[in-house]
Amino acid sequence: MRPHHIHEVLFTREQIQERVHALIEEIAADCEAENLVMLGILRGSFIFLADLVRGFAAHDLHPRIDFITLSSYGGGTESRGQVEITHDTNEDLRGADVVIVDDILDSGRTLAFAKRLFLERGARSVKTCVLLDKKANRAVRMEADYAGFPVDDFFVVGYGLDYDNRYRELPYIANVTFTDG
Ligand code: IMP
Ligand code: MG
Numbered sequence: 001m002r003p004h005h006i007h008e009v010l011f012t013r014e015q016i017q018e019r020v021h022a023l024i025e026e027i028a029a030d031c032e033a034e035n036l037v038m039l040g041i042l043r044g045s046f047i048f049l050a051d052l053v054r055g056f057a058a059h060d061l062h063p064r065i066d067f068i069t070l071s072s073y074g075g076g077t078e079s080r081g082q083v084e085i086t087h088d089t090n091e092d093l094r095g096a097d098v099v100i101v102d103d104i105l106d107s108g109r110t111l112a113f114a115k116r117l118f119l120e121r122g123a124r125s126v127k128t129c130v131l132l133d134k135k136a137n138r139a140v141r142m143e144a145d146y147a148g149f150p151v152d153d154f155f156v157v158g159y160g161l162d163y164d165n166r167y168r169e170l171p172y173i174a175n176v177t178f179t180d181g
Helices: 013-030 046-054 109-120
Strands: 004-011 036-042 064-073 082-087 097-105 125-133 146-150 173-178
Touching: 004 013, 013 046, 013 125, 013 146, 036 046, 036 109, 046 064, 046 097, 064 109, 082 109, 097 109, 109 125
Parallel strands: 036 064, 036 097, 097 125, 125 146
Antiparallel strands: 004 173, 064 082
């Protein structure tokens, strides 16, 4: 880990909670309840997905819930990143309305990969839901159907997002400053 510190809170616990509740309303208004599957991308989505689905019961939405783990590889440079599945789901997605949940939409490769995968497996529809959207950093054409907050091209942690698998537990989103220049 490079020397760093947690620099500034960008979104507080309360701001996140309020935005998540608005997203729950949006998703509930749009989604067909019968065959809804919420698929979180590990590990960054675990808190966000848990908060989303706890708002669903009030809307009589009872989705199947599962997670997949995807990882990027390909030499470490962002522009060459390929995505592969390291832990898959066994849920039958044929005819399902899938909502993919991730912490942040950055280059777009992860969500583009997951969306294509679930459509190939016979999902009737695939939507995407992210807490944060780093719009400036897109490498492939990908926009989220539901997005919590736009963010500038900072490195951010908290509420599931990590730096080297740390800081996921923070109840707020903060940016990290690297102190080694
Ligand atoms: P994409 O495939 O480039 O859109 O990458 C999305 C993934 O990159 C997210 O699921 C995060 O795991 C990771 N990521 C991108 N930006 C950040 C960040 O600022 N903090 C922590 N993780 C990030
Ligand atoms: Mg992630």
